[in-house]
Amino acid sequence: MTIAAITVLLVITVQMAAPLLWVTLGEIISERSGVLNIGAEGTMLLGAWATATAISFGASPLVACLAGIGVGAIVGLVMSVLYIWRRVDQIVGGIMVNLFALGFTTAMWAVLQGTAVGVNAPTLTVPLLSDIPFIGTALFSQNATVYLAILAAPAVFALIRRTRWGLRLRAAGEQPSALDSAGVSVRRVRTSGLITGTCLAGLGGACLVVTSASGGFVANMTAGTGFIALGVVILARWNPLVALLTTVVFGLLKALQFQAQSFGPLSDVPNDVWLAVPYIVAIVAVAAARSTRFAPTVGVPWSRH
Amino acid sequence: MRITHLRRPGRLVAITAAAVTAGLLLAGCTTTASTSGSGSTAASADAFKAVVLTDGPKNDQSWSNSVFDGLSEIDKSVNVKTDFVGPLSTPDEYVQQGSAYASQGYKMILITNGAQTASAIQLAKSFPDVTVCQGPISPTEAEIAAFPSNFCAWNLKQQDGTFLAGVLAGLVTKTNKVASVAGGEFPAVIRQPEGFILGARCVNPDVTIDTKYINSFSDVAAAQAAAQTQVSAGADVILSAVDGAVKGLYSAAEGAPQTTYVIPSYFDSYERAPKVVLTSVLYNLNGITADLIQRAAQGKITAKEYIPYTYANLKVGELADFHDRTDVVTADIQSKLEAIEAKLRSGDIVVPDEKGADAPLSVEGAGSTIDPASIGC
Known part of the structure; x- marks a missing residue:
């Protein structure tokens, strides 16, 4: 494998990892608060749709990404009412959100679409650093949504571990009764966590649109990224920094699919095998991670009586 | 309580x-x-x-x-x-x-x-x-x-259309490397890149193809990744054999270090990505x-x-307008393309079917092994 091939492999790895990382970070925040957001895939798809629609009407990538985040917030608000305040089953609700998002975005893209030519977000190349062999282009010649995804991992880590909000968030997920005894509204903390999480999932969809789709939307374009995030959260043990590494590994596995198809003896392996590798690894890793379990209160509606 | x-x-x-x-x-x-x-x-x-x-x-x-x-x-x-x-x-x-x-x-x-x-x-x-x-x-x-x-x-007969696209790609390529990103490995898809490379070899014996199957017609990230891999290996013209995921090819071509063109299918998609669309293959669906x-x-x-x-019988397999690509698709290239198209329409050139032919185009690699002279080139 040549230097050029390895360089592009790493570029693709980071590109593949960024949208997954956004959704994973959002899911970590949500689950830390005690809400299991099975609807991450649908939220991401809705964020992608909102972003692409905004671009089609002439919005800049920045404004379009804000639209994606905004739709994520609306989804989070609706989920909060259903899950936290109305105590709807979170598994059933999440499945419904995913089904709704697929149908809604496909139908809406058919009836509400501007005529502006879509573009990706501009690539921001860091001088000198981008010239570093192998990793330079991958790490220092990406768009803002990719850079921010990498920076967001330690930021979310600090937010959860080092702030009062983070402390309350973890308490809401692990010991909600204790939080309630301290006079803090568990429901409000969980609501803030869930909405923050869905905003990041919406941004994950936006990241996909402005990184890989030239600003356009395609039905079901998230292709299961939100579902993979559910597994990555478990593998990462709800730790944003581990999630960063885990998503990079998944990005690498996905990127390898395309290198392997035309790389010497590996090209003899059926394509379907390479396409399945990331998912096989995910299943094996989740199965092997025996000690990783949800906190007993995650996914369970809370009430003080 | x-x-x-x-x-x-x-x-x-x-x-x-x-x-x-x-x-x-x-x-x-x-x-x-x-x-x-x-x-x-x-x-x-x-x-x-x-x-x-x-x-x-x-x-x-x-x-x-x-x-x-x-x-x-x-x-x-x-x-x-x-x-x-x-x-x-x-x-x-x-x-x-x-x-x-x-x-x-x-x-x-x-x-x-x-x-x-x-x-x-x-x-x-x-x-x-x-x-x-x-x-x-x-x-x-x-x-x-x-x-x-x-x-x-x-x-x-989609392969007639991709054959013409291949002729154009074979004349335009600077690297003698073309590529195709395809959605699935079944005859109705395989015939597209195989017809494409056969057309390219009809006018350029040195050209080779890198075809990648992504098992999806809508996964833009996978399409982009596949195309970026092809571009890094030198491909400068990419045929789309996907649907909505073609947007991933536009992304890859727009971000490529060298001038790279995409040939989408079914619609004249020039307005969707004017910087990178070379032409489009039309099938009169x-x-x-x-x-x-x-x-x-x-x-x-x-x-x-x-x-x-x-x-x-229904004008299946045409190329769309070249719009403002006349600097790339020069008069000489257009002339050669028209000559090949005339032979294709007259039956002097016959692109194989995907089934039944001696070398069916439903077999991966067929377009790279069939002797162009044997089909009338």
Whole structure:
């Protein structure tokens, strides 16, 4: 494998990892608060749709990404009412959100679409650093949504571990009764966590649109990224920094699919095998991670009586 | 006060939410559109009713969009009412939707998905009074004989179109490396990149192809990744054999270090990515859709009929306008392209079929091994 091939492999790895990382970070925040957001895939798809629609009407990538985040917030608000305040089953609700998002975005893209030519977000190349062999282009010649995804991992880590909000968030997920005894509204903390999480999932969809789709939307374009995030959260043990590494590994596995198809003896392996590798690894890793379990209160509606 | 975790969900709210969502899903996931083939006035009560079932939305600027456009091209003299349902993905969705329309008196079910033959046959057997046409497929004689009498198969010679695109790519490439990103490994897709490289080799013996299958027609990230890999290996012209995922190819080409062009399919997509679209391959799917429905409405589809569409009978396989690419597609290149196209139309050049031929194009690598001289180049 040549230097050029390895360089592009790493570029693709980071590109593949960024949208997954956004959704994973959002899911970590949500689950830390005690809400299991099975609807991450649908939220991401809705964020992608909102972003692409905004671009089609002439919005800049920045404004379009804000639209994606905004739709994520609306989804989070609706989920909060259903899950936290109305105590709807979170598994059933999440499945419904995913089904709704697929149908809604496909139908809406058919009836509400501007005529502006879509573009990706501009690539921001860091001088000198981008010239570093192998990793330079991958790490220092990406768009803002990719850079921010990498920076967001330690930021979310600090937010959860080092702030009062983070402390309350973890308490809401692990010991909600204790939080309630301290006079803090568990429901409000969980609501803030869930909405923050869905905003990041919406941004994950936006990241996909402005990184890989030239600003356009395609039905079901998230292709299961939100579902993979559910597994990555478990593998990462709800730790944003581990999630960063885990998503990079998944990005690498996905990127390898395309290198392997035309790389010497590996090209003899059926394509379907390479396409399945990331998912096989995910299943094996989740199965092997025996000690990783949800906190007993995650996914369970809370009430003080 | 006793503090507990409430494990009992609000079932009433859950059921209500599920019902509302399911309703929205039914309204949204499979967008339906009705058109009338009898001009501006509504089709009369005794209009021939036909439904199209397909795998994409009506505005995907690709395969399904072209099919949808065909509904408005049905001859105005034919009294037809049509419906369009898409996107559908699984066989049960096709059977469910087809059964629903057949039960409502629709007399034709047109399926424009080459992977849904089993669903189509099941529908044909369940509704013997309904004409069920499905394609693109290229059935063998034995398969045709086994079809129900109310079943028809249709096909289009896509490889003629990609062959011409390949000729252009072979003349334009600076690196002698072209590429294709394809959605799935089945004959109706494999024939596209194989025809493409055969066309390129017809005018440039040094050109090679890198084809990558991504197992999806809509995964833009995978399409982009595949194309970036190809670009890094030197490819400078990429044929799209995907649908909506072509946007990933635009992204890859726009970010490529060297000038790289994309050749999308089904629509003249220049306006979608003017910096990188070289031309587009057009298959007149709209014309095919209109023709099939007209034939059914007029009772002109015979039992177990196989209807192949080519350039000769319905202008399948043309290249779109080059727009402002005349600096790349020079007069000399256009002249050579026109000469090859003339030989293709006259039959001096014959691009192999995907089945039945000595070297069928449904075999991966066929386009790189067939001697161009053997097909008339």
